[in-house]
Structure formats: structure tokens, C-alpha cells
Amino acid sequence: MPVLEMTPDAALAAMVSPGGRQNPYPFYEAIRGHGNVVEVRPGLMAAVGYDECVKALREPRMRVQDAAAFDRTFPGWRDHSSLRHFTNSMLYTNPPAHIPMRRMVTEAFTVPRIAALRSTVERMTDELLERFAGLGAAGAPVDFMTEFAFRLPVAVISHMLGVPESDQVWFREIAADIMIALEGISDAKELEPANAATDQLAEYFAPLIAERRRTPGDDVIGTLVRVHEEDSDRFNAHELIGNLLLLLSAGFDTTTHLLGHGLLQALRRPVLADRLRLEPELAAGYVEETLRVEPPVQATTRWATQDIDLLGHRIPAGTKLLVILAAGNRDPRRYERPELFDPDRRDIRPLSFAGGVHICVGAPLARLEAQIALPRVLTRFPRLALGGTPTYRPRWLARGNDWLPVTTG
Known part of the structure; x- marks a missing residue:
């Protein structure tokens, strides 16, 4: 190319x-044509090389944008509830405060907890596919994103949080608006939908939290409430709400688009679709290659707290580094013919869930859902085909289809 x-x-x-x-x-x-780490303009650099992205994500002197950074770059950001809540979450918190907060959240996402969800995910997948079959029975195209890719992750995370099933569909529009705040937008008008959605969701969580205080449970909300009650100095009420908003919105949004990307790759490559039907062991590599070629999150940012040597590239103190994960995933130094979708590649290690201390806590859950769901979708509908031209939502950072029409045959 x-x-x-x-x-x-x-x-x-x-x-x-x-x-x-x-x-x-x-x-x-x-950008890569100018180097693996390049200056975009004074104060802003971009990393597109795989090794350089890995190093940046693991470098402790490279920090995420926290409240202090917002004070420097976006005066008045505290007027926006979406930004206030996210800065109270582990996403926009740096060590040392980040460490106990993350430890408390990961208590709800332990390996045994995720592994125990397998049968639940299988059951939810099969129930949704039965519903999908009814929607497509007349032969008309059905939007895979709306009717499956959204519904499965939100059902799973709602099950983990302890959210009633009747509220799940409402979350899609709310979460989509909240995700606007993660796009790096500084225009106050563009943040208005995110602020309104954040306020609604924070208000929604308040009675659920109160209920868990009265009647403790072992779901995620119950676990976080218990941790907060045991040590509110380390995990305050604002952080509780901020992390719940993060887990619900960002948690299922990325998995939704992983499912969409994964199905679209299969529909465009019938040989691979057939292999997923016949070779269940292919699913793990297939999901990793999907994450590599089409990551649901394209990039993240880091700030240099001092002059840093990043594998031979000087990052001056105060510089914002755009770590383009999607570009690192296609670094020809790391992967031969990186533009080619090949689930048989050896040692596929996508950067799609970031890395270092901020690696996504929900990554194992997203992988589990996709590895279970994609083969089941294709097996349930052996003649599944595109029913129109897929479209993408108008977002860059959180990339995914907003419409993926299919026919079930």
C-alpha cells in the first residue's frame, strides 16, 4: 500500500x-513514514512503533492525564460532570493513588470470577441467538450491532454489577454519550451530551449503592461498596461512582465493537468463518488477531513528567505523547505483512488493552465473551451473510460499527 x-x-x-x-x-x-516516534507540533508527539508504544505504556515517568493535567490544558473542566467523574476513576489517576484504587476494582475482576462466568456467557449467547433467529426469520437484514454485539456485553457486565435486566437497553445510548468525554474533546458544547448522560447514570447508581449498603452482595457493586465501607479514606464516594461509570460504559463498549469487528472479518473471509465453525481452538488466536487489526480503542495518551529517552527518541518534559495503539499493532518490524488478517500468526500480542499499570482490567472478560460468542454465532447461522454495507460511528478513539446488517439465510 x-x-x-x-x-x-x-x-x-x-x-x-x-x-x-x-x-x-x-x-x-x-506518520510512520517520518519515524516510530515523531513530533506532531511543539508539545505533542506521536508513537506509532510497537516497541515504542510498549515502552511508553510501561514507563513510570509517563503519566495519564489526571486532574492536575486537566488544570493546565483545559481550564474550567470541572464544570463538566463527565470529566469530573472520569478523573475520579482509575482511568485518569496516577500512582500512588492509582494503585490502591485499581487493587480494589480488580478484586471484582479476579481470574476465578471471570472463569466462573463461562457458563453464564454461553447461556446468554444462546438466548440472544435464539432471539436473533426470530428477528431474521423473514429474511430481512438484522443489525448485528444493536441486536447482539451490544446486548451480550451489557448483559454480562450488568449481571456482574447486579443491575436489573430491564434497565440494560437504556444503557446503550447513555454509554455512547458518556464515551464522548474520552475523545479528548475540549469544546464545551460537544461535552453536553456526555455531561447529561453522566448525571443520569450517577443518579441511577445512587439507589443501587444504598441498597448494597443495606443488603451486601457479592456482585461488583456490592464488592466495591464493601471495600468503600471498610476503608473510605482509600476509596471515597466520588471514586466509587467514577469507577462504576467507567466499568459500565467503557467496559461493554469495547467488547461490543470487538464482537462487531470479529464478525465482519469472518463474513469477509468465508474460509475463516468455516474454520471457526469447525475448529473451536482457533477462537483464541482469531480474537487476538481481531484485536490487533481492528482494536476497539485506537489510542491513548501519556504525559512526560521529565525528559525521557524512549528507545532513542527524546521526549521533553511536559510533552503530551499520543500512543497510537492501532498503529503499533501494524508495525512491520513486529509483524510480517501487518495489514493481513491472519489468526494463525505466532505470538500475537496486540496493544489493544494498553499496558503497564493502566492495562484494562476487563481485558480477560472481553476476550472470554468474544471467544465464546463468535464461533457460536457462525455455527448457529451457517449461511450468515452481509445484508448491506456496514457503517462506522463518527468517532476516532473508540472505533466501531454503528450498523452491521446481516441476513441469517
Whole structure:
């Protein structure tokens, strides 16, 4: 594929434009044409190399954007409830405060807890597929995103949180609006939907938290409430709400789009679809390759607290580093023919769930859901096919289909 000749600044502007969001990958390669770590403009650099992204994610002197960073870059951010709540979560908190907060949240996502969910995920998948079969029985296209890819992750995370099933569909629109706050937007008007959605969800969680205080349970809300009650100095009420908002919105959003990307790859490659039906052991590698080629989260950011040598590249103190995970996943130094979708690759290690102390706590759950669901979808519908042209939602950071029409045959 020919590399576009553009400056890094022009490539960045193009990839976040409405057209670029539909296919940002050529613009990542345009940046790579200038190096694996490049200056976009004074104060902003971008990492597109695999090793450089790994190093940046693990470097303790590279920090996430926390409240202090927002104070420098976005005066008045505290007027936006979506940003206030997210800065109270582990997503926008740095060590040492990040460590006890993350430890408390991961108590609800232990390996045994995730493993114990397998039968629940299988049951939920089969129930949703039975419903899907009814929707597609007349031969009309059915939107896979709305009717399956969204419903399974929200059902699973709601089960873990202890949220009533009747409230699950309401979460999709709410979570989609909340995710706007993670796009790095500084325009107050663009944040209005995120603020409204955050306020609604925070209000929704209040009685659930009160109920768990009265009647403790072993679901995620119950676990976090118990931890908060035992040591409120280490895990205060604002952090409790902030992390619940993060787990619900970001938690199922990424899995939704992993399922969409995974199915679309199979529908475009019938040989692989047949292999997933016949070779269940392929699912693990297939999901990893999907995460590599089409990560639901395209990038993250880090801030240099001092001058840093990043594998030979100088990152000046105070610099914002855009760590483009999706570009690192396609580094030709790490993967031969990186543009090729090949689930038989050896040693597939996508950067899609970030890394270091901020690696996504929900990654094992997302992998479990996709490894179970994708083969089951294709097996249940052996003649499953595209029923139209898929479209992508108008977001860059959290990339995914907003419409994926299929026919069940």
C-alpha cells in the first residue's frame, strides 16, 4: 500500500476528521513514514512503533492525564460532570493513588470470577441467538450491532454489577454519550451530551449503592461498596461512582465493537468463518488477531513528567505523547505483512488493552465473551451473510460499527 506523503500534523488532522475516522489506517502509515516516534507540533508527539508504544505504556515517568493535567490544558473542566467523574476513576489517576484504587476494582475482576462466568456467557449467547433467529426469520437484514454485539456485553457486565435486566437497553445510548468525554474533546458544547448522560447514570447508581449498603452482595457493586465501607479514606464516594461509570460504559463498549469487528472479518473471509465453525481452538488466536487489526480503542495518551529517552527518541518534559495503539499493532518490524488478517500468526500480542499499570482490567472478560460468542454465532447461522454495507460511528478513539446488517439465510 503506498504511503501518503503528509506531515505528521496534517496526518493527525486528517485521521480525526469525519472522513478519516472512517478509515484512519493510511494516516497512521503517513506518520510512520517520518519515524516510530515523531513530533506532531511543539508539545505533542506521536508513537506509532510497537516497541515504542510498549515502552511508553510501561514507563513510570509517563503519566495519564489526571486532574492536575486537566488544570493546565483545559481550564474550567470541572464544570463538566463527565470529566469530573472520569478523573475520579482509575482511568485518569496516577500512582500512588492509582494503585490502591485499581487493587480494589480488580478484586471484582479476579481470574476465578471471570472463569466462573463461562457458563453464564454461553447461556446468554444462546438466548440472544435464539432471539436473533426470530428477528431474521423473514429474511430481512438484522443489525448485528444493536441486536447482539451490544446486548451480550451489557448483559454480562450488568449481571456482574447486579443491575436489573430491564434497565440494560437504556444503557446503550447513555454509554455512547458518556464515551464522548474520552475523545479528548475540549469544546464545551460537544461535552453536553456526555455531561447529561453522566448525571443520569450517577443518579441511577445512587439507589443501587444504598441498597448494597443495606443488603451486601457479592456482585461488583456490592464488592466495591464493601471495600468503600471498610476503608473510605482509600476509596471515597466520588471514586466509587467514577469507577462504576467507567466499568459500565467503557467496559461493554469495547467488547461490543470487538464482537462487531470479529464478525465482519469472518463474513469477509468465508474460509475463516468455516474454520471457526469447525475448529473451536482457533477462537483464541482469531480474537487476538481481531484485536490487533481492528482494536476497539485506537489510542491513548501519556504525559512526560521529565525528559525521557524512549528507545532513542527524546521526549521533553511536559510533552503530551499520543500512543497510537492501532498503529503499533501494524508495525512491520513486529509483524510480517501487518495489514493481513491472519489468526494463525505466532505470538500475537496486540496493544489493544494498553499496558503497564493502566492495562484494562476487563481485558480477560472481553476476550472470554468474544471467544465464546463468535464461533457460536457462525455455527448457529451457517449461511450468515452481509445484508448491506456496514457503517462506522463518527468517532476516532473508540472505533466501531454503528450498523452491521446481516441476513441469517
